[in-house]
Amino acid sequence: MNLKELNERVSAARKETEARGETFYPGPSRVHLAAFPPKERWDDWVELESKAWPERSERRYMLVPTTCFNCESACGLLAYVDRETFGVRKFEGNPEHPGSRGRNCAKGPATLNQVTDPDRILYPLKRAGRRGEGKWVQVGWEEVLEDLAGRIRKAIQENRHNEVMYHVGRPGEDGFTERILAAWGVDGHNSHTNICSSSARAGYQFWMGLDRPSPDHANADVILLISSHLEAGHYFNPHAQRVMEAKQRGAKLVVFDTRLSHTATHADVWVSPYPGSEAAIMLAVANYLVQNNLYDREFVRRWWNWEEYMAVEHPELETSFDGFEEILKSLYAEFTFEHAARESGVDARQLEEVARIVSTAGSRFSSHNWRSAASGNSGGWQVARTLFLVNALLGAVATEGGVFPNAWNKFVPKPIYLPPHPPRWNELTWPREYPLAMNELSFLLPHFLKDGRGKVDTYFTRVYNPVWTNPDGFSWIEVLQDENLIGCYVALTPTWNETAYFADYVLPMGHGSERHDIHSYETHDAQWLGFRQPVLRAARERLGDEIKDTREVNPGEVWEENEFWLELTWRIDPDGSLGIRKFAESQERPGERLGVDEYYGYIFQNSVPGLPERAAAEGLTPLQFMRRYGAFEIGSKTGALYEQEVGEEELEDSRTDRFGRVYTRTPKPASPNVVPIPAPDADAEGRRFVGVNVDGKILRGFPTPSGRLEFYSKTLADWGWHEYAVPAYIKSHIHPDNLNPDQTVLISTFRLPVQIHTRSANAKWLDEIAHTNPLWIHPRHAAQLGVKTGDAVRVETETGYFVVRAWVTEGIRPDVVACSHHMGRWKLAHEGEGQRQLMQTVALDHKGAEWELKRERAAHGYTSPDPDTTRIWWADVGVHQNLTFPVHPDPVSGMHCWHQAVRVRKAEPSDRPGDIHVDTEKSRAVYRAWLQFTRPADAHSPDGTRRPYWLLRPLKPAREFYKLPEVMSDE
């Protein structure tokens, strides 16, 4: 036997197979979690029919990839399309997806439940009676489009652009709808982000310019999570599998979570701090690194903006790094472990152990905070800022195993059209009180409308349910019922929700396997592009059919948003006179409306490096390639881009200022990647910021005003928040100092790992696993109250109370109670059908501002085309606690601070779990009180603008509209 020849023979066979785009080595199944069908068999995959067991009857499937839409992680799915019935039989993971690598959480396969949900909305509906009365008539898309296009056209023609608003929950796409709004010229984007993640974003943005972390967990030696990130949160599935890989390698996992979450159970060190004390702990860790010289001096010297800090804050001292280090040593000296222990209620020795572990990580320190503590507390943005301080001290920034700015691990391909920045500013979403807010002050909209700050003519919600999701839902109901404040409300949603009941139009939109989107997320140190698609459209096209409109393959008249928005845009400006139509026009067939095939075909052909070549190698067009595989990796291991040298060719007539910032006359080179990046200001003569001079070399640096990591944020200092310009500890609104002796803290922000806000309510598999949200309460606390598991308790907030069942558990601290926000879904009695698996039927009443929601009927089995609905065995679906929370806008980040100071007591005999009582007058008072904490642009803007131009902002208006009006109005 000649081994060499044998080797060569195998080699040749492999190359030949791979040249055909097929897989040679299937990969040993026992090494991976599962064996995936090899991609060359995706057209005709045979499995045994499970329901025919024990008979061995074969069924043939076509496997079509798409992207999960049940959270923002955008994991790959493979739809098993039955070749006989053309129905989707199941969803499994897509092994070709670089982020999720074929693995999914429970919510991915449950997409099937959403597709086959017997209660889903299949046709456009129009309100027939009063708003919220529950009377609907089925209407055609034609009527809907004409009505809405007419309204929006009229608003634009009458210069009421700011009365058109689009309010989005999870976008699940990268900028498509923002560009539609830009095409209309409206500043009408309104996101949910200020009730979600904007606090952590602020903490990151003030450091590195970009507002999201991209931790390289897989390569870290120490991982610190201030979250329950193994079970929930942004990119949890792609991240969790990489965290576990690191752990298997021997990495240490430190988890800060007040609750004993699933994530906490996987930690090497679990820290359960008093909520809001996290920043104090992180400063103690930082102080330990500083006092013991355990930080990366070279990194700090090269990359922190310490020179600027010294020059501005200590002009009396000579600017030297040694001098800065001395100040650094004194700055955080008070943040001892003992101090942190007092604030957090955690043993100082455990905190020191955390610091010691962190100090061993070097530049392989990955950390993550997204919601959790940042979103719960006023000043919570400092949790992310102090956490990143530790990364910045260790030099664990864009290193292997460190934390990257997200944009470096993300690819947003340039689309066919880039409409200009809108020429206006909308104060309903970007009010002057919050010049540094990371996102729209969306959750204050009812209060602003009641204040008379403006009105909304046409209001769209999409994948969003503000009545249920936002705090202070009754105030939302109040304004939604007032047609003078909201002229026409359009709910774009696949399923019924609490807000849609108050709509004028309910328009059915597709689930994850029924719509197009592209996305790219920072799941690891790579850039990839994922493609969501209507799988039946792709399957039919593979068989040679031509599909012009996704409605042809979707159930009923369910549409997808891309085609809807393009069609609406086309109709708003039928003759092109408003300059809008051109952004929805086909380039291949001028005079016709742009279609999704052309839209995505253009992007994949022109804006994704490497994709056309890769597709051609398999004899496919780029669009066919993406329809076949669902994802493409553009590159990996981007590394420390800040260290990249700026080439001579980009330094025409360049200037360097006293802090080493370099400006150039060379225009910005074109890039196919249009991921939003902050734009530090030009110099006085209009040169563009291009990099920083570090030790004589001109390097890319960071997209911050200083070009470096901003230990010192001059932006914060200049805009009225001087005391927080360096990472600091801000005592939370629920700090013990701010609580009455009989109050305790309620944590309300955590997810149930298998549910996802509004979208999963009718996923029967998920509902069976998780359908209620009891109040976590410590045995000691429960004993004081005389309460045991299953008893009803009243939880009193500032504006009312809710009734919930107790769950007595040692998984929570004695001074804290916790209740997941994922439950308590309800529908009104007269809604009849609606969603039924996870919703209780309620009576909603109010006398003036006093609102009451009472359970009339628990969840129950019912007859439907799906026999499983008769088998619903659960009745209790929890409580909608968010209704009882007033708004708590953080004066800096604009984030709603979720944690509540509450009183817990035994329920009254007449109380039933799920009952709610709220006084919206009290909500108004709390809103006004928090408004007093702000430092408005009118009084604090250093340059007469509304907001620092360099900060990220969705749908950024043109620069001249950043200027505050010369004369203040009296409003």
Next chain:
Amino acid sequence: MELFRALAVLVEPPDRPGVARVAEALGLGELPEASAYTDLFVFQLYPYASVYVGAEGMLGGEARDRVAGFLAALGRDVPAEPDHLALLLGAYAGLAEAEGASPGGRRESLRRARRALLWEHLLSWLPVYLDKVERVAPHFYRRWAEMLRAALDAEAETLGAPETLPLHLREAPAVADPREAAPEEFLKSLLAPARSGLVLVRDDLARAAREIGTGVRAGERLFALRSLMGQDAAGTLSWLAREADAWHALHRQRRAAHGAVAGWWAERAASTARLLRALSVDDAAQDSEDAGRGRREGA
């Protein structure tokens, strides 16, 4: 290293997609029935290092931890079954390929790692394992075993043997002497190749029953062996001694290729044979006493 990857694929069921293509590239001819695969790898010869080099003779345990530790030390992700043959061959190919693509210093350390993997976790048991495969497997897998053996031998020659024996072997205790330990321990240790120096699969025990002239009881190997001993202890012991002799001879033949490792296996089989002979004498004496008391009527 293509060959190692290809041979690894064949440790998977033949009806898995892709296996046929690899078999064809290797010129192995037509694939066997799935049942032949099951009989070989699922019933007779589990393709896991821990079964052959672990003190328990079973999946897992310290032997598997040593393999896992080795992979972890290489900075690799440790899968749930780190000592599966397919994975070990894949890891070996991966190291060789990384070595080829690395600069000088790193290449040298990767080569050291590869040599360690070869001797510690492949050659410590595979020659013995393949000997058995060649005796019990159908034609297709016999060809596969020959190829794998040839590939391993070529690697052994290229990389040369280290001075010390593999840790697995150094750590493995000998067969438990039933005069000092519990009889159950003795039987278990006979079934652990690293302790006894012989590989006994189900078919072997059936063959033993035929040759001794006792009945064979279906069940796990320990149960079958216990039942053989219960029926005819002396006969079983001498059958086992003969089996150990055969293995001793077989291991000795491998000394040219695998030096001290084969020597270790030979010595282990020889010492088992000695123990079994000693016991068989004792047992024969015991038997005649028992016969006197009429305990073996009907045997």
